[in-house]
Amino acid sequence: xxxxxxxxxxxxxxxxxxxxxxxxxxxxxxxxxxxxxxxxxxxxxxxxxxxxxxxxxxxxxxxxxxxxxxxxxxxxxxxxxxxxxxxxxxxxxxxxxxxxxxxxxxxxxxxxxxxxxxxxxxxxxxxxxxxxxxxxxxxxxxxxxxxxxxxxxxxxxxxxxxxxxxxxxxxxxxxxxxxxxxxxxxxxxxxxxxxxxxxxxxxxxxxxxxxxxxxxxxxxxxxxxxxxxxxxxxxxxxxxxxxxxxxxxxxxxxxxxxxxxxxxxxxxxxxxxxxxxxxxxxxxxxxxxxxxxxxxxxxxxx
Ligand code: SF4
Numbered sequence: 001x002x003x004x005x006x007x008x009x010x011x012x013x014x015x016x017x018x019x020x021x022x023x024x025x026x027x028x029x030x031x032x033x034x035x036x037x038x039x040x041x042x043x044x045x046x047x048x049x050x051x052x053x054x055x056x057x058x059x060x061x062x063x064x065x066x067x068x069x070x071x072x073x074x075x076x077x078x079x080x081x082x083x084x085x086x087x088x089x090x091x092x093x094x095x096x097x098x099x100x101x102x103x104x105x106x107x108x109x110x111x112x113x114x115x116x117x118x119x120x121x122x123x124x125x126x127x128x129x130x131x132x133x134x135x136x137x138x139x140x141x142x143x144x145x146x147x148x149x150x151x152x153x154x155x156x157x158x159x160x161x162x163x164x165x166x167x168x169x170x171x172x173x174x175x176x177x178x179x180x181x182x183x184x185x186x187x188x189x190x191x192x193x194x195x196x197x198x199x200x201x202x203x204x205x206x207x208x209x210x211x212x213x214x215x216x217x218x219x220x221x222x223x224x225x226x227x228x229x230x231x232x233x234x235x236x237x238x239x240x241x242x243x244x245x246x247x248x249x250x251x252x253x254x255x256x257x258x259x260x261x262x263x264x265x266x267x268x269x270x271x272x273x274x275x276x277x278x279x280x281x282x283x284x285x286x287x288x289x290x291x292x293x294x295x296x297x298x299x300x301x302x
Contacts, residue, residue: 027212033266038259039088040266044095044226045080046218047071047105051097052131053158056290059188059210059280060226062097063296064234070101071219073108079217080112082247084120086259091123093151093214100132110141110148124148130159133168142174149175155289187286188227189279190298191236196276204281205271215266220248222262228274236277236298243272 027033029041049068056063083089092113099106106126113121124145130152134142142148150169152162162178169176196204205211210225222245223229229244231237245261252258 027206029212033212037263038086039090040215040262041090042093042213042215043083043089043091044093044214044216045076045109046096046216046226046229047076047094047099047109048096048102049230050101051129052101053098053129053155053289054292054295055288056292056296057185057187057286057288059185061191061230061234061236063292064191064230064236064298066295066297068097071105073105075219076105076109077112079220079247080109081116082255082258083217083222083262084117086255087262088119089121091125092121093125093127095127098129098132099126100128100134100138103134103138106134107137107141110138110145113147114141114145122147125151127151127153128165129153129155130162130165133161133165139168139172139174142169143172146175149177152176152178154178154180158289158291183288184285185288186280187282187284189277189284191227191231191234191277192298193276194279196279198271200281201271201275204278205275206269207281208275210280221246222265224265224268224272225274227278228272231274231277237274240273243268243274 033041048070049062049065050070051058051062051068054063062068094106094109096102110124113124124147126142126148128150142150150165152159152165154162166176166178208225210227214225216223216226216229218226218229219233221229221232223232224244228237232239232244243265245258245265247258252261
């Protein structure tokens, strides 16, 4: 496609997408979210901090990990067990980083979900950047469970093994979809304090796609969004303990109390501290998946 055409489409796609999908106070699931007492609609499950790409503008802050690690099966399954003991999950998104980097944990988690969460999780979505084709054990675990679907974020030439991955999924009867992430991303900004007004932060929070669709389970915590989860873990965002649920907090007297705490995070109306370190509500566009050589540090950034 020539450059002029690309520019026009870039502008059009961002305008139309923002208008229809991100910009308005549009929250089709709001009444469901506020009605469901023991179910959550969407959950992001992080199984690794490692990624096969290093995107400069990753909104989840993965580019700031200097020593990213895979998360062990025991840790992820223990968290998932505590959470699914108190709430059902409609859609579970398994991601990283890149989830196929950590195939051992992925296989163990899928087996756990098949064995113990048949009626606690409705749909399982594995989100990949199309750079890794999983091995036989993983393919077998995926094809055993018809709740599983793979979502390929298509980053064009960066998704180096996408065709191979699609062939493997098709050959094994595993469902998949391709999301064409090819035009632009919203810029969430560096994780520094932006001193915006409370009105801006509340509006940004209420409109935020991640707040609605990406409540996150990560290293023992249930968070509003992945940026809050990783920002706190990286020490880049204040650790405000009443804004997320620590699943290992022994103060909880049983799963009923835990359920109430989780549902109150899902339904929270006021912005969280992390929103002060985020500018996705300014709708600034950046090209998608621009790669960096090294992990980021704020020192280098400023
Ligand atoms: S920090 Fe706030 S505005 Fe940013 S992604 Fe999370 S919930 Fe949304």
